[in-house]
Amino acid sequence: MTTARPDLAPPGGDVTGVAATPGLFDDLARASLAMARRFAAGATLWCVSPGSAFHAHHVAVEFVHPVIMGKRALPAVVVPPGTDVVASLRATVRPGDMIVAVAALAEGDVAEAMRRAPAWGVETVWIGAGPRPPGGAADHVLWLDATDPLVASEQFVRVYHLLWELTHVCFEHTGLLRPETCEEEVCITCSDEGRTAEVISVDELGEALVRTAEGRERIDTSLIDPPRPGDLVLVHAGSAITSLEEDRR
Amino acid sequence: MSPQGTDFLYPFIEGDERDAPSLLADLARSAGAKWEQSSRLRKETLARIDDQIRQAAAAMARCFEGGGQLFVFGNGGSATDADDVAQLFTKPPRGEPLAARSLVSDHAVLTALSNDIGFDVVFSRQLEAHGRPGDIALGLSTSGNSENLLMAFGQAARRGMTTVGLSGYDGGRMADCEALAHNLVVRSDSVHRIQETQAALAHALWAAVQTEYRPHEGAA
Numbered sequence: 366m367t368t369a370r371p372d373l374a375p376p377g378g379d380v381t382g383v384a385a386t387p388g389l390f391d392d393l394a395r396a397s398l399a400m401a402r403r404f405a406a407g408a409t410l411w412c413v414s415p416g417s418a419f420h421a422h423h424v425a426v427e428f429v430h431p432v433i434m435g436k437r438a439l440p441a442v443v444v445p446p447g448t449d450v451v452a453s454l455r456a457t458v459r460p461g462d463m464i465v466a467v468a469a470l471a472e473g474d475v476a477e478a479m480r481r482a483p484a485w486g487v488e489t490v491w492i493g494a495g496p497r498p499p500g501g502a503a504d505h506v507l508w509l510d511a512t513d514p515l516v517a518s519e520q521f522v523r524v525y526h527l528l529w530e531l532t533h534v535c536f537e538h539t540g541l542l543r544p545e546t547c548e549e550e551v552c553i554t555c556s557d558e559g560r561t562a563e564v565i566s567v568d569e570l571g572e573a574l575v576r577t578a579e580g581r582e583r584i585d586t587s588l589i590d591p592p593r594p595g596d597l598v599l600v601h602a603g604s605a606i607t608s609l610e611e612d613r614r
Numbered sequence: 615m616s617p618q619g620t621d622f623l624y625p626f627i628e629g630d631e632r633d634a635p636s637l638l639a640d641l642a643r644s645a646g647a648k649w650e651q652s653s654r655l656r657k658e659t660l661a662r663i664d665d666q667i668r669q670a671a672a673a674m675a676r677c678f679e680g681g682g683q684l685f686v687f688g689n690g691g692s693a694t695d696a697d698d699v700a701q702l703f704t705k706p707p708r709g710e711p712l713a714a715r716s717l718v719s720d721h722a723v724l725t726a727l728s729n730d731i732g733f734d735v736v737f738s739r740q741l742e743a744h745g746r747p748g749d750i751a752l753g754l755s756t757s758g759n760s761e762n763l764l765m766a767f768g769q770a771a772r773r774g775m776t777t778v779g780l781s782g783y784d785g786g787r788m789a790d791c792e793a794l795a796h797n798l799v800v801r802s803d804s805v806h807r808i809q810e811t812q813a814a815l816a817h818a819l820w821a822a823v824q825t826e827y828r829p830h831e832g833a834a
Contacts, residue, residue, distance in 0.1 A: 390649070394641035398634065419697035426690050432756075432805040514707050515817040518698070522813050523652050526806040530648070531641045541634050 386510045393527055396490050396505035400528065401535030403463050403488060405542040410441040411454060411487075413466040415473030418446035420521055424465055427529045436533055450474040451481065455563075460486030460578050465528075466503075467492045467521050479503045480609075483561035484597060486578030492524050559599035559606060564592045575600065648807075656811045659800050660818055667815070670796035671822030673776050678827055680748045682776075683713035687737040687766060688754035691809050693718040695754050695780075699816050709824040717741075717766075737766035747774030754816070755779070756808045758786020758799070767793040780815055782808030 400410070410428060414420040421443045428441035444453050451474045454464065464487055468475040475491070479502055482489045491503035494517035498506055507524050511517035535541065562575035562584065573586045577600065584598075586605045592598055597609035660667070674684070684703055686696040696716045703714035717740045718724065727736045741751060751770035753763040758781030767777045771793035778796045781788040785799040798819075800811045 390642040390645040391638070393645045394638040397641060398638060417698070417701070419694040419701070422697070423691050423694035426694065430690065432691070515702075515821075519656075519810065519813045519817065523649060523810050526810065527645045527648060530806065531645060534641060534644070535637070538637055540632060541637055 386508055389507060389509070389524075392505060392507050393524065393531060396507060397528055397531030398535050398541065399488060399505065400463060400490070400532045402542050403461060404439050404532070405536070406461055408440075408488075409459070409462045410439065411444055411458060411462060411464045412441055413444045413450055413454075413464060413473075413475060413478065414468055415446065415450060415475065416468060417518065418443075420467035420518075420525075421446070423522065424467065424525045424528075427525065431529070431533070433533075437536070451478050454478050454487075455481070455485065458485050458487050460580070462486070463488045463490065465490040465492065465525070467525070469493050470496045470498055476502060481563055481597060483578065484563035484576055490528070492521055494520070559601050561609070562598050562600045562605070564594050564596045564598060566594055567592060573598075573605065575605075651804075652807050652810045655800065655802050655807050656814045659811050660814065662801075663798055663815075666796065666798055667818055667822055668826075670778050670798065671819055672826050673796065674750050674778065674819075674823050675826035675828070677748050677750045677776050678712050678823070679829055682746070682748035682750060683715065684750045684752060685715055685717055685741060685745065685770075686752045686754070687717040687740075687763065689760055689762065692754040692756060692812070695809070695813060695816060696752075698813065699752065699754075699820070702817070702820050703823075706820070706824070710827060710829070712823070712827070715744075734761045734765055737762050738769035741766055741769045741773065741775070745770055745773045745775050749773075749775045750778065751775050752778045753780070753788075754812055755786070755788065756782040756805045756812070758782060758784075758788040758797075763788065764791055764793075767791055771795075778819075780812045782812070 412421040412424040425441040425443045428439040430438060444450055464478065464482060466475045466479065470476065470493065476498065479489045479491060489503040490505040490507065491498060492507045494509040494511045497508050509517055509520050511520050560577050562577045565574045565576055565581070567573045567586065571585065571587045571591065573584050573592060575582060575584055575598065584600050584603055584605055586592055589598065589605050589608050592605065592608060598605040599607040599609060686699045688696045696718050700714045700716035703712045705711060717737050723740060724736050727739050737753070745751065751766060753766055755763050763779065764787055767779065770777050777794045779788045779794045780798050782800045783803055784801070785797055788794055788797050789799065798815055800808045800815065802808050
């Protein structure tokens, strides 16, 4: 067990006096450990950047073919530019995978893919600049204050380079790569308070086939307005208890 | 532990550790230090080679004014930078769109050349097909040693094109390449930090070209 590190500077964004968004380095650290854990468990990283495809290609090549000799090759894949991001990811991601997007808030269907990721069992990292996504839009939001698009683009490269570097540091901490165990008194997953599900199909009796992080299941939908294929719902004890589409229509 | 490991940078590595907060604090501190290193390299490089950037941009602007076009190329992460540069010149956030193409984006051409001849010719052979006097060849390499870039610069020079290179370390073989007229070197020995400053350098080069560019009347 490693002892506490009183010698370390307290975690904070601007620990070095360099202009970076407050909290960025802590967010990077948490995202890197999460990514290392998922990679260790067999994840594939799906890379998306609808407006600037070169960023997605850059992220993928960093992980697949590291610039530092001896570092392991990791599965990272570009979501082909010009494709329907949601449809492409829905068809290819597996539970346990990750998505990293390099995109502005309103760029392409990134926000929509991120929203659906919990139903697919996928952890999300969103790198961007400008207006910040609302809380909970992705598991890890690595956001920059840069207003000039070229400066922002340069800083994105730094962010994903650091993401790669820190992820590989985490691989050397094998004791910390095991899946997180649940220590909270009330855990949403364990208590089944409500899991996100994506509706695949609905039959005439109000039963729906849905996709969740745990796989496909049949649920009852009589407690909510009839959902449509593609809708997100919250599932509890075999029933849809809330539609996640109501505010969106 | 692999001898290539980074444990010398992170002395608290243990196989059985459970203290994630300690690691996270360490990672955040490391990220901050590298961010600062990158900022410093960017600033120092842009100041040190300001004249060179202006000279390369002026030469490029004259090519564009004469109807020339820009071909950009590189390998790996530098290939993605090449795409970035081509996109920036053709679809700029401000200023004039200028004719530019990335030589890494056509997988049919890349695989045909690699399969039939070898990867060393993937850029030079394309310049043989497309390049004309008054065009520009811009190659990016962090090492400065990529054979396919050196061959492309040779081909470009023979065709009367203006040659511009972005390299790292001490410039590598690109520093001694007679066919390369403008070699912009990012002096660092970290591939990632070099690449981050090369992105800034490419953007600075684009901005300087926009400042220099004065299209003639009657030009397309």
